[in-house]
Amino acid sequence: MALLRAAYGFVCATLLLAACTSKDADRPTKSDPPEAGTDAGETYLGLTRPVDGFQLRTIGAEIGPGDEREYCEVARLPGGPSDEYYVSSIELANAKNSHHLALGVVTPGSDAETLVAALGEGNKTECPGPTIQFGEGVEVVATIQVPYGVSTLPTGVARKYVGGQYVVFDYHYANTGVGTLEARSAGNFHLVDGSTVEHVAQTFVLNNLTIDTPPGQSASFTAECHFDEDMLVGAFTRHTHHDGTDFSVWYAGGDKDGQEIWTSHDWQNDTEYTFDEPALVRAGEGFRYQCDYSNSTTADLRFGTNVKDEMCMLYGPAWSTESGKLLDLQGCNITWIDSAGLGHPANEAGGFPKPSAADAALCSSAFGSTIDDCNKCRCDSCATPILKCATDTDCAPLLTCYAGCADATCLQGCTSLLHDHSDGEGLLTSVVACSFTECTVCGAQTGTL
Numbered sequence: 027m028a029l030l031r032a033a034y035g036f037v038c039a040t041l042l043l044a045a046c047t048s049k050d051a052d053r054p055t056k057s058d059p060p061e062a063g064t065d066a067g068e069t070y071l072g073l074t075r076p077v078d079g080f081q082l083r084t085i086g087a088e089i090g091p092g093d094e095r096e097y098c099e100v101a102r103l104p105g106g107p108s109d110e111y112y113v114s115s116i117e118l119a120n121a122k123n124s125h126h127l128a129l130g131v132v133t134p135g136s137d138a139e140t141l142v143a144a145l146g147e148g149n150k151t152e153c154p155g156p157t158i159q160f161g162e163g164v165e166v167v168a169t170i171q172v173p174y175g176v177s178t179l180p181t182g183v184a185r186k187y188v189g190g191q192y193v194v195f196d197y198h199y200a201n202t203g204v205g206t207l208e209a210r211s212a213g214n215f216h217l218v219d220g221s222t223v224e225h226v227a228q229t230f231v232l233n234n235l236t237i238d239t240p241p242g243q244s245a246s247f248t249a250e251c252h253f254d255e256d257m258l259v260g261a262f263t264r265h266t267h268h269d270g271t272d273f274s275v276w277y278a279g280g281d282k283d284g285q286e287i288w289t290s291h292d293w294q295n296d297t298e299y300t301f302d303e304p305a306l307v308r309a310g311e312g313f314r315y316q317c318d319y320s321n322s323t324t325a326d327l328r329f330g331t332n333v334k335d336e337m338c339m340l341y342g343p344a345w346s347t348e349s350g351k352l353l354d355l356q357g358c359n360i361t362w363i364d365s366a367g368l369g370h371p372a373n374e375a376g377g378f379p380k381p382s383a384a385d386a387a388l389c390s391s392a393f394g395s396t397i398d399d400c401n402k403c404r405c406d407s408c409a410t411p412i413l414k415c416a417t418d419t420d421c422a423p424l425l426t427c428y429a430g431c432a433d434a435t436c437l438q439g440c441t442s443l444l445h446d447h448s449d450g451e452g453l454l455t456s457v458v459a460c461s462f463t464e465c466t467v468c469g470a471q472t473g474t475l
Contacts, residue, residue, distance in 0.1 A: 070212055072173065073117055074214075076214050076215070078218075079111075079215045080104055080215055081215070082103075082195075082215070083101075083212040083213075085150070086099075086121075086209050087199075088206050088208060089123075089201040089209050090207075091201055091204050091206070092201060094201070094333060095152065095199055096154065096155075096199075096445075097151065097195075097209070098151055098155075099149070099150035099197070100142055100146060100150070100194060101147060101148075101194075101195060102190055103191045104189060105189025106189045107134075107189060109189030110186065110187075111186070111188065111189070112184040112186055112217060112220045113185045113186075113215050113217060113218075114217065114218045115176060115177065115214075115216040116176070116177050116185075116215060116216070117174070117175070118175050118176075118213050119211065120173055120197065120210070121199075121209060122173075123201060123202065123207055124170075124197065124199055124211075125199055127198075127211050128156065128169045129167055129193065129194075129195060129196070129213055130164040130165060130167070130196060131164070132160070132193065136164075137162065138161050138163030139163060141159075141161070142164075142192045147192075152441075155331060158331075165228065165355065166229060166231075168213070177261075182222065182223060183223070183226075183227050183345055184223045184226065185226065185228075186223075193213075195211050195213070197209055224349045224350070225350075226350075228343070228344060228345065228352070228355055228356075229342070229343060230259070230344045231341040232339065232340040232341065232360070233337075234249045234317060234329075234338035234339070234360040235359055235360060235361055235453075235455055236249070236361065236363050236456075237317060237327070238327070238328050239269070239336070240326060241324045241325055244271075244320045245319050245321075246319075247319075247338060248315070249315065249358075249360040250278040250312060250313065250368065250374075251278070251313060251357070251360070251374070252311060253307055253311065253356045254309055255346065255354065256307070256308050256347045257306075257353055258304040258307070258346075259304060259342055259344045260301060260342065261298065261299060261301065261343060262275060263298055263339075264293075265297070265339040265340075266319070266336060267293065267333070268293060269320055270337075270338070271291070271293070272290070272318040273290045273291075273293070273315070273317055274315065274316045275288045275289075275313055275340060276313065276314045276315070279310060280310075287313075307344075315340045317338035328449045328452060329452030330452070331448050331451060332445065334448075335448050344356060358371035358374075359455055359459055361378070362379070372456075372460050372462070372463040377460070378408060381406075381407075381408070381413075382409075385409040385410055386406050386409045389404070389409035389412055390405045399467050400468040403464065404465055404468070407460060407461075407464035407465060408461050411460050414453060415454055415456070415457050420449040420450030421447070421450030421454050424443055424444070424447055424451070424454045425457065427439075428440050
């Protein structure tokens with residue numbers, strides 16, 4: 027189903043807020059791109075080209091006064107498919123007035139690779155994030171919300187890539203000044219010998235979409251997610267925007283259930299936590315986390331990707347307990363809240379509560395005599411989030427667009443709505459998550475809600 031493919035990409039979306047300052051430098055042009063791995067020692071945006079790896083740079087964009095733009099720009103790792111790279115550390119840097127930088131690596135052979143390749147190396151498109159723009163097959167592996175950041179893995183752990191693999195720089199800039207802003211980003215990839223690597227790391231992501239906070243009020247949102255495999259976790263990154271206050275993490279399940287791991291009091295300057303020793307999390311166990319907000323505005327504060335919106339995300343590097351084994355990507359979208367006030371993903375704790383008979387009938391009536399088994403299941407199981415989305419001024423346009431798509435080109439066209447209706451993204455994803463989990467009868471259907 028097209029709608030599922032588009033919106034379920036939120037599972038791995040990792041978008042961070044920043045108000046950044048950084049050293050200026052000359053901007054490369056598309057006709058004269060920087061060469062990866064050459065001129066070791068050269069500095070760009072404060073990053074020195076590594077002698078043990080290579081550097082990638084964006085061509086970038088010019089952002090006009092008062093404008094806010096988010097782009098996904100395509101780059102490629104140097105070399106060819108026979109070149110294997112074991113990456114132990116990634117450094118990122120941004121120019122001034124950055125909102126965030128997220129670096130996504132594209133899985134070879136995935137549907138996302140087809141879309142990224144069609145856009146082409148050195149080209150960019152406005153986007154709400156690489157996983158939303160290109161779908162499953164993009165793993166966000168590093169982010170920053172300050173001018174410079176580094177993600178380093180423990181000895182014996184690395185990320186594995188191949189030459190020519192596509193990379194997406196997701197950079198978001200807001201120009202609050204009166205002059206034109208140069209939006210530029212760069213990344214250093216530090217390599218180690220593959221013979222020293224026992225574990226290949228991936229990124230787990232928890233994303234709470236239920237963070238509605240009324241104007242002028244404070245609120246706390248607690249949620250939990252459990253994982254499918256035994257794994258080791260090396261570090262955490264928190265993410266909220268500027269209305270986020272405290273952020274806490276506990277173990278969920280197992281012998282350490284309820285044990286506090288970390289509390290952060292600063293959304294911008296206290297965002298990273300590294301375990302002294304990687305934390306073992308068994309299958310069926312996971313993390314509980316809480317995001318606190320103080321809504322200083324006169325509008326409802328909801329999940330979304332724009333500067334005015336909020337997020338509640340916990341993510342970090344994880345790897346299998348078994349040497350040489352690759353984890354399935356682990357993560358959760360928190361889409362519903364139980365009677366005790368605890369948030370859950372659609373496939374935990376019994377899933378979305380069933381809608382009332384009246385709501386299910388109202389949902390079904392929209393299809394009239396054309397309703398099939400798939401859409402009847404959606405209404406019987408997911409009428410509550412469907413009706414909430416369909417009657418919301420920001421969610422309804424997104425639902426209409428995505429639900430009417432049956433191919434990737436159409437889906438990409440819908441992303442242009444996300445900038446103007448970002449407050450509806452969380453509701454839309456809740457609809458998708460419920461349908462995806464509850465209605466296996468829909469199978470691989472395309473179609474509408």
